[in-house]
Amino acid sequence: MSRESVITEQPGDDVLLAGWGGTAPTRARLASPLTEADARQLLDRAPDRGAIARGLGRAYGDAAQNAGGLVLDATALSGIIDADLDRGIVTARAGTSLDELMRWLIPRGWFLVTPGTRFVTVGGAIASDIHGKGHHVDGTFGNKVRSFRLLTGSGEVLDVDRESSPEVFWATTGGMGLTGVLLDATFELIPTETRFIRVDEERCPDLDAMFSAMEESDSAYRYSVAWIDCGATGKHLGRGILGRGNHATLDEVPKTKRSLAHRFDPHQLAVAPPILPSGLINAWTVKAFNELWYRKTRVSHRDLIQDIGLFFHPLDMIDEWSRVYGSRGFVQYQFVVPFGAEDTVRRIIEILGNENWPSFLAVLKRFGAANPGMLSFPMPGWTLTVDIPVGRAELARTFDRFDEMVLQVGGRVYLAKDARTRPENLGRMYPRLPEWREVRHRLDPDHRIASDLSRRLGL
Amino acid sequence: MNDALGSVQSVLILGGGSDIALATAKALIARRCRTVILAGRDPESFSGPAKELRHAGANTVESVTFDALDHSSHPAFIESVFERFGDIDLVLVAFGVLGDQDRAEVDPTEALRILDTNFLGAVSVLVPTTAALHRQGHGTIVVLSSVAGERARRSNFVYGSSKAGLDAYCQGLGDSLVGTGVRVIVVRPGFVHSKMTDGLDAAPLATDPEHVAGAIISALTRGTEIVWVPRQMRYVMSVLRHLPRAVFRRLPV
Ligand SMILES: Cc1cc2nc3c(=O)[nH]c(=O)nc-3n(C[C@H](O)[C@H](O)[C@H](O)COP(=O)(O)OP(=O)(O)OC[C@H]3O[C@@H](n4cnc5c(N)ncnc54)[C@H](O)[C@@H]3O)c2cc1C
Ligand SMILES: NC(=O)c1ccc[n+]([C@@H]2O[C@H](COP(=O)([O-])OP(=O)(O)OC[C@H]3O[C@@H](n4cnc5c(N)ncnc54)[C@H](OP(=O)(O)O)[C@@H]3O)[C@@H](O)[C@H]2O)c1
Numbered sequence: 001m002s003r004e005s006v007i008t009e010q011p012g013d014d015v016l017l018a019g020w021g022g023t024a025p026t027r028a029r030l031a032s033p034l035t036e037a038d039a040r041q042l043l044d045r046a047p048d049r050g051a052i053a054r055g056l057g058r059a060y061g062d063a064a065q066n067a068g069g070l071v072l073d074a075t076a077l078s079g080i081i082d083a084d085l086d087r088g089i090v091t092a093r094a095g096t097s098l099d100e101l102m103r104w105l106i107p108r109g110w111f112l113v114t115p116g117t118r119f120v121t122v123g124g125a126i127a128s129d130i131h132g133k134g135h136h137v138d139g140t141f142g143n144k145v146r147s148f149r150l151l152t153g154s155g156e157v158l159d160v161d162r163e164s165s166p167e168v169f170w171a172t173t174g175g176m177g178l179t180g181v182l183l184d185a186t187f188e189l190i191p192t193e194t195r196f197i198r199v200d201e202e203r204c205p206d207l208d209a210m211f212s213a214m215e216e217s218d219s220a221y222r223y224s225v226a227w228i229d230c231g232a233t234g235k236h237l238g239r240g241i242l243g244r245g246n247h248a249t250l251d252e253v254p255k256t257k258r259s260l261a262h263r264f265d266p267h268q269l270a271v272a273p274p275i276l277p278s279g280l281i282n283a284w285t286v287k288a289f290n291e292l293w294y295r296k297t298r299v300s301h302r303d304l305i306q307d308i309g310l311f312f313h314p315l316d317m318i319d320e321w322s323r324v325y326g327s328r329g330f331v332q333y334q335f336v337v338p339f340g341a342e343d344t345v346r347r348i349i350e351i352l353g354n355e356n357w358p359s360f361l362a363v364l365k366r367f368g369a370a371n372p373g374m375l376s377f378p379m380p381g382w383t384l385t386v387d388i389p390v391g392r393a394e395l396a397r398t399f400d401r402f403d404e405m406v407l408q409v410g411g412r413v414y415l416a417k418d419a420r421t422r423p424e425n426l427g428r429m430y431p432r433l434p435e436w437r438e439v440r441h442r443l444d445p446d447h448r449i450a451s452d453l454s455r456r457l458g459l
Numbered sequence: 460m461n462d463a464l465g466s467v468q469s470v471l472i473l474g475g476g477s478d479i480a481l482a483t484a485k486a487l488i489a490r491r492c493r494t495v496i497l498a499g500r501d502p503e504s505f506s507g508p509a510k511e512l513r514h515a516g517a518n519t520v521e522s523v524t525f526d527a528l529d530h531s532s533h534p535a536f537i538e539s540v541f542e543r544f545g546d547i548d549l550v551l552v553a554f555g556v557l558g559d560q561d562r563a564e565v566d567p568t569e570a571l572r573i574l575d576t577n578f579l580g581a582v583s584v585l586v587p588t589t590a591a592l593h594r595q596g597h598g599t600i601v602v603l604s605s606v607a608g609e610r611a612r613r614s615n616f617v618y619g620s621s622k623a624g625l626d627a628y629c630q631g632l633g634d635s636l637v638g639t640g641v642r643v644i645v646v647r648p649g650f651v652h653s654k655m656t657d658g659l660d661a662a663p664l665a666t667d668p669e670h671v672a673g674a675i676i677s678a679l680t681r682g683t684e685i686v687w688v689p690r691q692m693r694y695v696m697s698v699l700r701h702l703p704r705a706v707f708r709r710l711p712v
Contacts, residue, residue: 014639016638016639016640021463023462023463023464024460024461024462024463024597025640026460026461026596026597026640027593027596027597027638027639027640027641028596049595049596061463062460062463066596067460067595067596067597067640068594068595068596068597069596327682328681328682329463331463331464390463390464390680390681391680391681392680393673393676393677393680393681395464395680396464396465396466396490396680399464419462419463419464420462420463420464420466422491423468452460452597455460455546456460456462456468
């Protein structure tokens with residue numbers, strides 16, 4: 001008798017799963033349902049520790065893993081079911097990736113709310129209620145969703161419409177997969193004449209300049225995001241590059257590119273080697289990188305015609321880029337604070353610089369209106385995202401301090417990125433948690449849907 | 460659950476009265492551990508430390524009976540702990556006896572008591588512990604080995620051999636668990652000021668329980684599998700290990 005045989009017979013394989021940050025891997029049984037009936041049956045026979053759906057594993061923390069339980073790989077449930085290309089409405093299975101969708105839609109003149117990578121599924125996009133550079137105009141992915149079908153923990157399949165079942169709809173949108181397994185969804189598209197974005201870039205010498213540039217003119221752009229050099233201190237604190245754009249119309253595209261204006265065929269340029277030593281990304285390499293990045297942009301650039309792939313998903317060009325952080329992985333910390341709390345953003349950037357925390361590609365974005373998602377992350381305000389490699393033991397305290405600063409002004413951290421916040425903070429960050437719990441409990445009284453995230457945070 | 464930075468939320472301490480273990484529990488609580496289960500021969504004696512741990516911020520501190528020497532009780536003991544408290548993120552194996560070396564050289568009962576506690580008792584409780592963590596799909600086992608197991612010394616080779624056995628077992632155990640979500644951290648302190656060493660002359664590079672606790676926290680964050688405390692011990696021991704026996708025997712260690 002081996003230790004393995006002690007585990008009851010379940011379909012699938014025992015695998016170690018972690019999020020994109022590569023931290024806190026746990027073992028689960030991973031099964032890939034090919035049909036809805038498979039998914040139902042698997043859920044029905046799930047072990048005591050329950051089941052959770054997993055898309056492409058792009059959540060940074062532990063949202064799509066379930067130690068000792070079942071993980072349903074939803075990526076095989078993929079494909080476009082129905083498309084109304086006159087009105088711009090698509091129904092797709094939840095495992096369909098945004099990459100697949102874009103390859104099909106962009107040549108046909110349609111686009112989607114997209115995060116910083118195309119390699120996320122529709123299910124993952126709804127469960128995390130993801131946002132992109134266009135949040136101040138388009139809202140989240142969930143804002144575009146009209147309805148979906150949901151397999152709940154008690155084995156029922158619900159047709160959930162935004163208008164007729166708002167409670168389940170807004171508990172699931174941003175609900176981190178904990179209300180059930182999404183099967184398919186119907187959502188609205190964004191029209192686009194070409195596959196290009198007309199981009200303006202400008203260097204902002206400090207944080208105030210950055211804040212005011214975004215406040216004053218974000219509204220002229222559908223897409224806007226700033227890269228901040230977290231290594232810059234003193235009077236350069238918060239300097240960075242603001243990149244904003246709109247979908248380019250056909251006559252804005254240079255004639256030579258017009259014939260290809262709809263082609264969308266991004267490819268990966270490189271794969272990061274599988275094992276890189278931890279410590280490659282440190283305060284010094286990052287400082288040098290950030291300095292170069294800041295210098296690479298001239299003081300300003302107008303009307304650059306950029307490919308959608310390059311503008312939205314620069315990191316997708318390197319497959320498995322997260323490996324550069326080494327075997328210990330990294331934490332991506334993303335918080336939002338309401339307008340008026342600019343000083344909190346400033347102090348956090350200051351601490352990162354003063355304490356020499358290496359973060360490259362820190363990103364600042366000005367959010368638009370919130371939606372009714374009970375655990376949805378965005379709220380009107382500023383959101384900052386930083387990546388920090390795991391290593392120095394004080395990192396835990398530093399992040400805890402940031403949490404406190406964010407809480408003090410009524411902000412929150414993003415659950416799709418979280419891998420370390422304190423459970424007792426959650427109710428303060430997400431005041432509608434009790435309401436969400438009620439809906440979840442009604443859909444799944446025995447909590448058969450569970451994840452490492454739900455256990456860690458006591459959701 | 461473990462978080463991304465190695466913080467844990469619940470810990471089972473085997474040898475709940477150990478000074479090193481209590482210092483470790485406090486450090487874990489400071490990093491959001493909320494459930495501490497103290498297991499030992501005399502759970503009543505844990506009420507003082509339990510109060511301290513609650514004061515430090517733990518929500519649940521429970522004391523349970525556990526005797527490393529009562530091998531046959533271990534499977535049921537482990538089962539009941541996991542059933543009662545749910546997920547255990549970290550199991551700290553902290554019990555141990557230094558024993559009386561002089562007596563152990565003439566009295567097999569004493570020699571066997573040391574081995575039975577430190578080596579066999581640990582193996583006996585680690586077998587069901589490993590199975591429970593394996594089912595759970597995650598968890599960390601931290602074992603207090605000792606530099607004494609690295610090279611047997613004239614002055615305490617019975618204790619040293621018990622730790623050598625424990626250390627070897629735990630290294631192999633760690634390797635066997637790769638890919639299961641369960642990991643093993645072997646801690647090798649030098650001389651630590653604690654109840655165990657009370658009244659003994661401190662050896663060079665002596666440390667205190669808080670120092671060992673800090674090293675454990677750092678290993679949890681960094682995923683280190685073997686931890687020397689203090690860190691220089693690693694280099695000292697690698698020199699000592701390679702000394703010819705005739706020389707080593709004469710060293711005052
Ligand atoms: C390079 C990069 C850039 C990113 N940029 C952004 C960004 O700009 N904005 C943003 O908001 N996010 C961003 N993210 C995060 C990412 O968009 C979200 O984590 C997203 O949820 C990942 O989708 P996934 O399909 O990989 O899901 P997974 O990571 O596999 O799972 C994430 C969550 O979705 C749930 N889920 C997945 N499929 C289903 C389903 N079928 N039914 C029910 N629940 C399901 C899981 O249970 C889990 O809770 C980025 C991630 C990366 C790696
Ligand atoms: N101190 C050092 O210099 C040093 C150096 C290297 C390694 N270590 C190791 O570190 C660990 C902790 O030591 P410490 O310094 O913290 O010493 P300690 O305070 O004496 O702790 C040892 C604990 O083990 C318990 N114990 C002994 N026999 C037991 C049994 N049969 N069943 C259950 N519990 C039993 C003791 O409890 P009782 O009250 O029931 O006896 C005591 O609480 C030990 O494994 C030790 O070998 C210590």
